[in-house]
Amino acid sequence: NASDEVIAFGNGVFNDKQMFEAQFIDGVYGLNDTTRGKGIVTNDAKNANKMVTSISKMFTDGAAVNAHTFAQKTYDYYLKTFDRNSVDDKGFKLVSAVHVNNNWNNASWNGRQMSYGDGDGVNYYNFASGLDVAAHELTHGVTEHSANLIYSYESGALNESMSDIFAKMVDRDPEWLIGEKLIKSGPNRALRSMSNPAEIIDTRTESGYSPDHWSKRYIGTLDSGGVHINSSINNKAAYLISDGGTHYGVTVTGVGRDATEQIYYRALTKYLTKSSNFSMMRSAAIQAATDLYGASSKEVKAVQQAYTAVGVL
Numbered sequence: 001n002a003s004d005e006v007i008a009f010g011n012g013v014f015n016d017k018q019m020f021e022a023q024f025i026d027g028v029y030g031l032n033d034t035t036r037g038k039g040i041v042t043n044d045a046k047n048a049n050k051m052v053t054s055i056s057k058m059f060t061d062g063a064a065v066n067a068h069t070f071a072q073k074t075y076d077y078y079l080k081t082f083d084r085n086s087v088d089d090k091g092f093k094l095v096s097a098v099h100v101n102n103n104w105n106n107a108s109w110n111g112r113q114m115s116y117g118d119g120d121g122v123n124y125y126n127f128a129s130g131l132d133v134a135a136h137e138l139t140h141g142v143t144e145h146s147a148n149l150i151y152s153y154e155s156g157a158l159n160e161s162m163s164d165i166f167a168k169m170v171d172r173d174p175e176w177l178i179g180e181k182l183i184k185s186g187p188n189r190a191l192r193s194m195s196n197p198a199e200i201i202d203t204r205t206e207s208g209y210s211p212d213h214w215s216k217r218y219i220g221t222l223d224s225g226g227v228h229i230n231s232s233i234n235n236k237a238a239y240l241i242s243d244g245g246t247h248y249g250v251t252v253t254g255v256g257r258d259a260t261e262q263i264y265y266r267a268l269t270k271y272l273t274k275s276s277n278f279s280m281m282r283s284a285a286i287q288a289a290t291d292l293y294g295a296s297s298k299e300v301k302a303v304q305q306a307y308t309a310v311g312v313l
């Protein structure tokens with residue numbers, strides 16, 4: 001009938017073959033998955049500024065195939081890892097738009113959907129190219145429907161850090177780099193590094209480098225008070241909790257990614273609030289680890305040491 005669910009195949013931006021559920025509607029196949037929550041749909045904004053809702057035939061569109069399959073993979077991660085049904089835990093329909101604007105070096109979550117630019121083709125590839133980018137955007141939705149951290153200054157940096165942390169839990173790589181697949185040329189090999197934030201030159205502020213200690217935090221108004229800059233302080237803490245290391249003379253014994261993702265999800269959904277700052281992040285993570293593993297657990301110890309290592313007490 002008109003809305004047959006089919007299994008389809010397409011290639012991503014880098015010609016990576018993907019398989020996905022799609023739907024046959026009104027004579028065309030669309031990237032429309034009705035098997036997950038209230039659905040997962042991917043649209044082509046045709047480089048217009050407005051969002052179009054037409055489901056057009058896009059199996060040959062690498063950006064659409066990536067945005068769609070990465071949304072599915074991220075949906076599956078939250079369901080399997082935390083039994084969370086989409087961003088609101090009520091099956092929220094995941095809508096993505098690709099080819100948004102012209103040569104747009106951006107990706108976003110606007111409270112209703114994900115949007116991806118094509119990149120300028122010089123410094124960046126299509127912004128739908130990285131699973132971590134899609135997971136980052138979708139996690140903004142999870143944050144919005146949980147702690148709803150205000151998107152500026154320290155709460156905004158935590159909002160950004162939550163998106164980076166879960167981006168790396170969905171799309172794991174040994175160096176915890178964010179957006180490494182997007183980089184075509186330029187001084188940095190990623191948008192951000194969680195394992196070594198200071199490696200990435202951040203041209204958005206005069207500080208130039210991403211901070212890896214609270215004493216080096218950016219204090220200013222750019223980037224909504226440094227939400228993509230100071231996020232690196234919490235990112236470094238999360239990296240240390242998971243993989244361990246010695247940072248500014250403080251040694252952390254890592255407890256692995258699986259415990260780390262459980263600690264941060266519980267902190268995000270049970271303890272953080274919209275105005276939480278870094279110090280409250282430390283307390284929330286300690287409380288979450290205590291709930292999950294016990295007050296004298298190695299997980300609680302790792303959290304305490306990691307936040308001390310980045311100067312958050």
Ligand SMILES: CCC(=O)Oc1c(C)cccc1C(=O)O
Binds near residue numbers: 108137
């Ligand atoms: C890793 C994804 C990311 O950082 O996306 C953004 C970009 C590329 C520019 C501006 C904002 C964002 C965001 O989603 O915070």
Ligand SMILES: [Zn+2]
Binds near residue numbers: 136140160163
């Ligand atoms: Zn973000």
